[in-house]
Amino acid sequence: MYIICGSRAIRLLVVVGVLFIGLMGQIDLFAQLPPAFQQVDGMQVRHDPRVRKYVSPIRVHWQSIADEQFISNPSYLTGPNRGQAVLASQQDFCILRSSSSVKPSILLDFGITLHGGVQFVTGMTGNKEPVRVRVRFGESVSESMSEIDTIGGATNDHAMRDFILPLPWLGAIEVGNSGFRFLRIDLIDEDRELILKEVNAVFSYRDIPYLGSFKSSDERLNHIWDMGAYTVHLNMQEYLWDGIKRDRLVWIGDMHPEVSTINAVFGFNDVVPASLDLVRDITPMPEWMNGISTYSMWWVIIHRDWYRQHGDLDYLKAQKSYLDQLTELMVSRVEGNKEKLDGTRFLDWPSSENPEAIHAGLQAMLIWAFDAAADLYGILQDPRKESQAKSMASSLRSYVPTHGDSKQAASLMALVGLIDAQKANQEVVAVGGVKDFSTFYGYYMLEAKAKAGDFQGAIDNIREYWGAMIDLGATTFWEDFNIEWMENAARIDDFVPDGKVDVHASYGGYSYEKLRHNLSHGWASGPTAWMSRHVLGVEVVEPGATVLRIQPNLADLDWVEGTYPTSKGVVHIRHERKSDGSISSEIKAPSGVVVQVVAPGK
Template identity: 70%
Template sequence: MTIQMSFMQRAVMPVFSVILFLATCSNAFAQLPPAFNNGRDYKVADDSRTRKYIAPVKIFWKSTENTGLIKNENHLLNQPIGQAILTNKQGFLVMKSTETEKPGILLDFGVNLHGGIQLVTGMIGSKDPVRVRIRLGESVTEAMSSIDTIHGATNDHAMRDFIVSLPWLGKLEIGNSGFRYARIDLVDPNKELLLKEANAILVYRDIPYLGSFKSNDERLNKIWDIGAYTVHMNMQEYLWDGIKRDRLVWVGDLHPEVSTISAVFGYNEVVPKSLDLIRDITPMPEWMNGISTYSMWWIIIHRDWYLHYGDKTYLKEQENYLKLLTRHMASRVEGNKEKLDGTRFLDWPSSENPEAIHAGLQSMLIWAFDASEEIYTVLDNPEMAKEAREMAAKLRTYRPDHAGSKQAASLMSLTGIMDPTKANRQVIAKDGVADFSTFYGYYMLEAKAKAGDYQGAIENIREYWGAMMDLGATTFWEDFNIDWLENAARIDDFVPDDKVDVHASYGGYSYDKLRHNLSHGWASGPTAWLTKHVLGVHVLESGSKTILIDPHLGDLDWVEGTFPTPDGLLYIRHEKQGDGSVKTKVSGPENVNIVYSK
């Protein structure tokens, strides 16, 4: 299939707004964001990832205008080659400290990324190593902050504040974190540093962006792109939740991430690799990550993964563990009510509402037993399919109180124990995006779709996820509250005295203040949602062999995009006509059956 290039071309946007990782569908070549064009590639041995060395796009700050202490700093913006050379005639950055002044600079790489720092030095006057302090940050504030107990800056999981010694006429590569900014300071007095290069080491999977989404609304387009890129940065050795902190396989986080992967990248080995890891380190009767719902998400992800890719052999490998897990779940039901042990958790913002958690756990059990029944049916295991079906039916006879929680009401709507229209009108749509969360916001959007409120969901995406973008986000965050917008400063600049520092002031639970991840995969829900409900792609048959096209444009004039299937790319375009009807064009692999909504 050949797609017109004009469809896939994107306007180059400033690096301060949003990155683009898009592909030409005809050759499936991923174009890196503009901030990454000034770089070179290097394959990592025995790894499915690639390194790309990125020069900074801007010297964001320097501690002094005194050229006797700092000069030629813009030399660092040149194309990196990663090689020391036997000359200092190139105008390298010179930093000199005195007894009283230890100069520093702040580098901006244009976009939040995963990796480390490469420093290449020149022929310093003394051959003794020169110590520098490096501080990495997802925001300007974080990069300028020290480890303390006031603003929450930490070295948890990944070192972001450390001192290293640089060699004479050599190179040092160090660091493994998530950051956009890097601050470099001289540590000792009366030292001179000649710095030829200071590059970010972007570590990522060099994979094409097969799926795409474009409409007449650039705000939605950017949100789709940022969600895709956020997950891409978390596709490391395993599928992580965050590139700075908690670089772990959290199964709840995986569900929106995997939904985004299927919409953007298609099959990728990081998903089964991560699902298998968490299974293998969680012997029954333990819950994955210690959280009962996270074991349920594991089941739901496997059902969805099989639906998209149709690998029955891989699904069969899960059967023995699935039997133990579903029976363990059944043992935590008394009558028709959940009595789950382990950590009782939906998401952080709902964690202090026990009634909502109870309603959510009841719903999650239903969802997991429904998914189990589907898996057992595929695996020709009628006995276990019957057990799962009966458990789901029993649990549906009880209707818990949602306790005013949008999280709980969404899950109850999605699993059929609350009327979708009522759930949306009385709870989810109440006060707009108030009480949304970046994780469960995805299921709030899904519940709104089930209620037929597609326009409301589109507006929620613009307002809630768009607000993070308005504050300077190039990746979506671990959490966000719309109230944080009040008098807020952007994260990509210094904070004026009369403004609120969002990164240093907000967040809670495990993500207090600067500990807060600003690149968190569970926040990517709008990317998957826009592909599914606006572009209208619904997978009906395993292996994506049958796909329903059911678009809901809301107030959009047109939308077009691509969707990856195991048999190739599907291309879709919808145009709203003068009478309000929608004209649809779909093309793709011949052996993919396309059906249309009535």
């Protein structure tokens, strides 16, 4: 992990009118309430699985004026973190003072992108009236310095990241829910003094262990694996979100890479079934999940993958009624052997203006979904529905549309066997390296390269494409990225020098234009799942991951080691290249897990 935080006691907050309770662990909430509340009929109590930690800034990145008359001792804010206002000498506290012409500002850096809000702890001034400040959260320095307008794309959509807040005299207040690394504070009233004892980030997250791990002879790959895991972890809030700043919503298609990463890193977590069920329950037939036909297909595929990893047959059985209806809906949107899907026809944003690619991708997605449905019906012992799903997949495979030179479409077609994987890689996916990669479908481009046996090419792509975001100062992976953005680009964790390009404020399109662009987006975590699957070499064979097939593909790596979670415990794995070029493997599996070792790749 990137942050070491001091521990805090769990707090129980009861507010008359709006009741919110956050407790750690799996406990009976109602039993923890005061007796008076247990006697109120009809009360609903929601368990919040998250915890809060209070994180001090690592530095004051900028201040609007150097004159101590207006800003004094700002570095104090990087010091003690107790969260308590005190009746004590406050000569060392940070003090902001305004005049009729000067309104001071500071910019704090918390060192890493996190999800949550901010805690202000104030001192004792002569004037007891609340002091108003403007608060601006930013995933980049540019965003934290921005205005909400129609030019730069900054927004308060889904979460307030730019607002005015009154601060109390000699007290503490917590506010905000967003994704951010930087926090700008402006004193906005004239002739006021603000004494700041503390400004802490309130880090809200699930306190869960990283059961899976990955380390290799390449530190860049290690950093990428870790960053993908952390990006998904931030989006595991009460539900599994797209982004922690904007798009704090459950999008089922976007969940597939996230769930793949969760399986490899955290093992079982109830955020996945809760999110799957939420979207199922708000999507009556014949609607598509999130209004997008492929997203309902991803729901089927995720359920197949989730069952393989965790083996919860009772949970799978609870999906059968909806699965039956969804399968019939998919069948009804096929004419002959071709897809005729309605709803929003969508793969990912960069492919959205290529109708040939969309048609080819939808054809492949239907095949993938019917294959997954057939697997599920086999498990659920429904031979009629299993036969129907297999028949639909077979019929759809008899028609091969053109991929429109789209890496997205070609990758999907290769993965379901519509086109030869090696041919798809050589003629489309590998052309131009990471040119036209995307953070969402980049995962399936890597998977297509693995199917083609191009493990070295995939690893090189990971280093170049996802590594480029790290080179620009990212601490989490982004909603989208184009390798062409690297030309003359400035880092996002500092002010943009003259003559350099502000990546966050200049690029992005569709729903993520400029500063609206999420810089922590779970669908970009594909390399984490991919490296556990193909470099560490772990393939789940039987439900609950009770049987694993392990085949490493080291490419140019000297060694790789890591862990993988199963329903029986954690498997420890190490592969090392010997002097003669062969690969030796050491594997320690818990009781109840059978490991099938396959001859290593190169």
